């Protein structure tokens with residue numbers, strides 16, 4: 001199968017949203033490591049020499065192992081995003097649909113953009129954002145334990161950025 005010419009943003013949104021809704025998680029922030037274990041995938045920390053994370057797919061027993069670079073340990077939010085991004089690759093079937101090892105740089109970039117969208121759906125679920133649109137961006141960033149800029153990007157992507165009350169500092173906890 002060929003990698004799509006453009007990232008399938010709407011498809012990625014739907015895949016991520018369906019997945020997180022199916023897990024029926026009621027408390028925030030979402031812990032992507034818990035999801036990895038819930039799905040019976042493996043998780044490891046190793047020295048990836050600059051690479052943030054990757055997923056090892058075992059074609060024989062069809063199992064996944066997400067590996068995160070050990071230098072990321074101190075940056076918790078970044079680490080969580082990397083894991084959620086790797087989950088994105090898995091549930092978008094990137095490993096089973098494409099020959100990941102032989103992709104061009106631009107093909108890989110397309111799949112990465114799709115995985116980023118799924119990561120956003122996992123860490124900042126739409127269902128919860130929708131209920132909290134009267135809150136400030138900082139409040140939401142704290143609720144989902146993501147960086148302010150990640151929260152901003154997500155709200156812009158969902159076209160609800162202008163609905164969020166940026167100046168509502170009374171609701172922030174930090």
Ligand SMILES: [Zn+2]
Nearest residue numbers: 085089112115
């Ligand atoms: Zn990736």
